[in-house]
Amino acid sequence: MRSEQEFVARVYARLGQLQAAAEQSAESALAQVGTGRQARLERDVAVIEKGRLVAELNGVENGLVFGRIDLNHPDNLVEERDNFHIGRIGIRADDQERTPILIDWRADVARPFYLATSHVPMGLRRRRHITMQGHEVVALHDEILDLSDEERTGFEDPNGDAVLLAALNSARTGRMGDIVQTIQAEQDRIIRAPHQGVLVVEGGPGTGKTAVALHRAAYLLYAQRELLAKRAVLIVGPNPAFLGYIGEVLPSLGETGVLLATVGELFPGVKATGEDTQDAAEVKGRAAMAEVLASYVSDHQSVPDTVLEVDHEDHGMLLVDRAMAEEARTAAREMRLPHNLARPYFAFRIIDALTEQLVERIGADPFGGPNLLGPDDIAQLGKDVATSAAVHGAIADLWPELTPQRLVREFLADPVGYLPDADAESIRRSTGATSPWTSADIPLLDEAAELLGVDDSAERARQEAERQRRIEYAQGVLDLSFASRTYEFEDKEELYDDKADAAEVLSAHDIIDAERMAERQEEEDLRSAAERAAADRTWAFGHIIVDEAQELSAMAWRLLMRRSPTKSMTLVGDPAQTGDAAALGSWSSILAPYVGDRFEHVRLRVNYRTPSEVMDLAAAVLRSIHPGLEPPRSVRSTGVAPRFVPVSASELASRTGELVSEFLPDEGRLAVIAPRELHAELAAHLPEVTPGGEPDLTHRVVLLDARQSKGLEFDSVLVVEPGALHASDLYVALTRATQTLGVLHSAGLPDGLRAMS
């Protein structure tokens, strides 16, 4: 223990040095008061880089060192060493060779820590788990992997699962923790899966899907750092409370450059604050909405019934007749461009045709000879038509320029004729500012944006010219700074990259080239890739992870697939936890339009959350809905059976309050999961609980409906009126407990539970 403590102290001392160096260079960069653009540019780049490094180094401080592997002598030595310590990040000593002292858990060298068994020891003789509190080593657990090795340390853990069980039994905090110390072999294989395309991870409740997805994000950010630092990783979750719940995992693994968002947050500039009924959300989410919107857009490319009169400012009445408009429309549609981009072609045709009309009228020879106007006159008339507000008004009537917001708002105000009447009625809403956007509107807006396009050619040309100018300028800056000084960068790459060379003193040229520097210099470009991605609807992410993927609508999939042109994605979910029966076994139908059958499908089968006593109950419910589905196997039992509490309807709320006091653990969290209609009544009997809105998961007692509880977990759970829940929602609710479960009911119990009560 003492030697481990000494080692750990050395690692923290080195971390302290790195933190101090990063903080100091961030501060001195901030303090630089040069004048002019060059100084500002240098300063801003340095401040941002160092600021991120400081945050990352601070993030990994807790439990920095958690493992050690001892290698078999003498054949398996790696770099002449017989052991390695494993930690959240890699750290090197401050010596000439920059000797690695702590190995990043994601490095290949660390892999046996997760995979080795006594059957396949992978060159290890011992695996050690180091448990820390602050900077103190408080426990060691050793597993002997080479059975011929007789050396004993006194810290042997006969089953090799003490650390895992301690983690699973620990009190919950309302924030998900990382599992980096105890990743299991089946999980490790998924986290490091080399698969480049779509990887589907399916597993029952508590099998670690979310944990695996987040650790995979961290792994990919390590293994493909260059690419992903530029293109960013997007993690999609079902609601903001869930994103808050998982939000601390990646920073604790030293990764900050990730965008966490719900689908409802993926249309920059629009905030979805409204709520749809379930029916409305379902209708808006159907794949058919893509075609509906396409035909709605094409109905905005109209022609007059007979003729449209245009009162030209100088030349009097011009006529757009139906044939003329149809011809222009056909020609514009043949361009196969989005509506707004095809619009100029329509406009050109109309302007041409009206010019011809005018030329014929003004220049007609009364004696039947050729037109009397010369090319200059004709050109002038063309100009007169092209600059006429009246002509443009007519064009706008027939083929208006549209924004996604306007299109979708108008569609929702009057969807009749585009959908069966009942569906149209369920999504119809007023156009007023009082009706806010909902999450299910966001994929519609995105679809509309694709159908409409933005005519940004002028803007793009301007930006490219500006970019070239910046590159030239940045090159000048770099040449100057190269000539005048060098910088000491304790760069992240240098810290983490096992192959980093020994040189510590790097010039600006080594770190940043002119193009990158020019990019940084653009107005908002000092933001990280994730920050820029958040503001850009057309951003192509390097990798997308979707949690609770079974919840997404077909329209939401369309939006996400657009954000991932390379289809590098990890999708995790459990179809048994969705109310939509059609979702079962439908990964193929979801994915077929985008990747055919080219996706990998893996399963997790062990439940790390729910003790077997609780899982048995949930399994009975699962059997009642999907008899063929295999529930996951619980890794532990608590010996505490779930408690059923029959009550009268009038005392339901007060009894819930009493049971909360009974079930609430000294440390940890409790959730009451109940149908929404009961929330107001129940809240009156629960400490510090207000009904409605986003729940604060860090409170000791939380009131949720079953859907809100998806993906979350609590030490204790009270499920109220299970008979009122949809069976798959009940399955979700029952599987949220890590320790104890109570079921209160005034009405009868649903099928699956009756036999178990």
Ligand SMILES: Nc1ncnc2c1ncn2[C@@H]1O[C@H](COP(=O)(O)OP(=O)(O)OP(=O)(O)O)[C@@H](O)[C@H]1O
């Ligand atoms: N290898 C592990 N070591 C320690 N804890 C683990 C491990 N795997 C999973 N867990 C824990 O088990 C719990 C369930 O994990 P997680 O939430 O990722 O499961 P899930 O499959 O996403 O569940 P659900 O589908 O019900 O949302 C979490 O507390 C997680 O930290």
